[in-house]
Amino acid sequence: MIGHGFMGAAHSVGWRQAPTAFDLPLRPRMAVLVGRDADKTAASARKWGWGEAATDWRAVIARDDIDVVDIVTPGDSHAEIAIAALAAGKHVLCEKPLANSVDEAEAMRQAAQDAAAQGIRAMVGFTYRRVPAVTLMRDMIAAGRIGTVRQVRASYRQDWLADPESPMTWRLDKDRAGSGALGDIGAHIVDMTQFVTGQALTHVSAALETIVSERPVLGEAIGLGGTAGTERGRVTVDDLALFVGRLESGTLASFEATRFATGRKNALDIEISGDAGALHWNLEDLNALEFYDATRPAVEQGFTRILVTEPEHPYLEGWWPAGHMLGYEHGFSHQAKDFVEAVAEGRDPHPSFADGLLVQRVLDAVERSASTGAVWTEV
Secondary structure: OEOOOHHHHHHHHHHHHHHHHOOOOOOOOOOEEEOOOHHHHHHHHHHHOOOEEEOOHHHHHOOOOOOEEEEOOOHHHHHHHHHHHHHOOOEEEEEOOOOOOHHHHHHHHHHHHHHHOOOOOEEEEOHHHHOHHHHHHHHHHHOOOOOOEEEEEEEEEOOOOOOOOOOOOHHHOHHHHOOOHHHHHHHHHHHHHHHHHOOOEEEEEEEEEOOOOEEEEEEEEEOOEEEEEEEEEEOOOOOEEEEEEEEOOOOEEEEEEEOOOOOOOOEEEEEEEEOOEEEEEEHHHOOEEEEEEOOOOHHHOOOEEEEOOOOOOOOHHHOOOOOOOOOOOHHHHHHHHHHHHHHHHOOOOOOOHHHHHHHHHHHHHHHHHHHOOOOOEEO
């Protein structure tokens, strides 16, 4: 694994848990953790269960004993590392968004396509697809349980930047992150909408806003943020992204991505309305899926709360008895499970780098639309 911040911790949990919860055809060995700072990387490797630590990712991907490269670095290095790893014959898992630009994402998709011809697999980490309730939502829509999709409402709201004195992090630097709330959390709701509906976005109309343009520089990184230094730096990304999109069917979808929603800690919310019903899910209540069946008699209608913890539900065969809740970390175990199984079975995992490119094209269209006063823009 290359990188060892917040996502490094989450991915490490996934690699550790997946082979104990599920009967995998291959067993991952957490061999090497790579970072820039030798001491910090070694400490993370000990804490998370990696066999050793290193600082030269190029040397590590050249090793014969490495089969998989997991990329959890900031977006500015995704393309270089992924393309090199695929060329070296390594299977690749790369965090979202796939890249910082469409050009980089296209190059990564091409590298993945070339590698697939040699039996090498690549996947992008849109982990929320693998929350059991979200997978069930996709399955129910595909089965026609809500009929024809008429409208989508998707939002991802956090408040960890609401304090204007919260320090700068790499996520607030466009050169490193590509974009702000749009790419960091907006990418999730774009991917989730396309995943659960089975439709791609074709056009968008968007507005982007930077609410706080200057912040203290980062002293020591802690979690998503950290301590503030004495100097100040300029924020070069969006804090808030609002946009409307059209799906392939012509259906309208609304999107909001913000890190300034005071009081909302990690509220990813999606509701799909159809002519025969509706489905609603929120990450802050991730084990529950709300289902409205408009075909039932009027006296029986109303949203029903489905507790997605039954052994028949997606991924639940590996976990606890019904009613025993899953958490944020389980999505990363499901991600590792699906990745390992795809490699073992010689098939392309999902979401693929091609799927990641589709999301990148939407993000690019949003930025282009916002720069022209919200003009409808083709993806």
